[in-house]
Amino acid sequence: MQIGLAVGDVRGPATLAAVVDQVQVAADSGFATAWASQALGGDALTALAVAGAGADIAVGTAVVPVPQRHPMMLAGQALTVQAAVAGRLTVGVGVGVGAMVSGMFGLSTDRPVQRMREYLTVLGPLLRRETVDYHGEMLTAVGAVMVPGDVPAPSVLLAAMGPRMVRMAGELSDGTVTWMTGPKALADHIVPVITEAAADAGKASPRIVAGLPVCVTDAVGDVRARIAEQFALAAQVPEYRATLDREGVAGPQDVAIVGNDIEVARALARFRDAGVTEFMAAPYGTAEEQNRTIELLAELVRTTEK
Template structure:
């Protein structure tokens, strides 16, 4: 069975803007409220605010960026979030784009895979209460988190390509994908995850797919909604490489053509309610454990009420 969750479809400027989405998770059969990296209201703080306002819903961070936090701070914040909400949390991490690594760290990671491996190793050990003694290529940790009773924190890793999928299989509890067609998860990412998990002698992580989605509405071009949702991702070399591997022909395209390619290639799900539900079911068939509904494009192109309407209709249809 596949769970369905909700992504906050914008970057909040005030924490109370999160409350309608936390309430939606609280009052429906949605599994979890997710947020990606935000540079306005920081996600840990926003979720803690929602918990303090009475919406203590399960939270997922998908993904926060490693250059912004030392592993000790990452473990501390993740455990704090689980304690504030009273629910197991998913703390997803990713190295970010090379340009971001350069700007924050002074140089990009020579090997993002090694950096991710060190990071997850340190965070997991800290969350388990161990004394950590790590002298890595990228991270140094000689510390221990004070023991505390807290709900479980599951470690997630952002996965776009087979290399990082292998690291997820080796170390993560959850592999988190973004903008990845269902067939690409099935044929490329899941085999790499499972192979690595077998080699590491551990269970394979679950897979959470954050899927951009929009219901059709009169007077709205689906390609414009897809572009509103993913214009920044269509500029990222790592996203472009993933999409090309998935057979989504975005190379050399105009932004509008690239957006249409996302729809045609199954990276952006749109159509009437029956069509959307059928396309989302492909993720279940591909082996995905959790689908996160991402209506960012609807929010940007049509506003908050349209985004909320889409979420309510889709959730009612897929969780009945």
């Protein structure tokens, strides 16, 4: 199992310069990928284009919610970033949190699986610079994305938690990326379902990227309390609540990886044993806590490579 590092807003408010620094640290420390999530701050893909162009590391989004971005627009942006980072981009996409998509953008959230199926059906060919002429129930896309260059199409991962979305990730994408999902839900539900779906579709074994807050600390109770407060929304919205229930936990504070060096290493091993191909660590806490966490994770990366 590889270890990647989350950068940007998921670790706290970050300027573009800070994201550039975080990506460089990830590259210098030997992490597999620098992952940026699209929230309500800066644009994740733009930040990765700037930061990834000067750092020798794979980069990816985990994830970009797609309701606000037509696939032709996202394909054009992704191919531009792919050129900037010399072919090292992974595009993680998701349907977004329904309450935010409807409440903030006024967009429909009905039939999310069908919407994503149509989106992925169009996005893949567009990223391969193919012309599409698609008229679906929920999406129309006609034309091609004219981005010059010879870089390959970026890999596409789908944020998936429910059974139908997980199966679709295996069928129509290169794998899945999860957030606030523990090792039990991954081992019992997500990994076997997506692996079977990929095999049925005649595809290679899927990439399975699992993301969680990680904090190396001696003040476990205090850190878990802060995580419970900061990520309280994840315990309330249906998208995450179902996955937390599969894990048998109350909230994000219970799946986050928090503890001393030994406890964190053991927790990561459980994700490896669950079938995760890359763990996306989001260093949590103060600058001192995050630095301590990155130091341990970097040491685990070096140990794994030996």
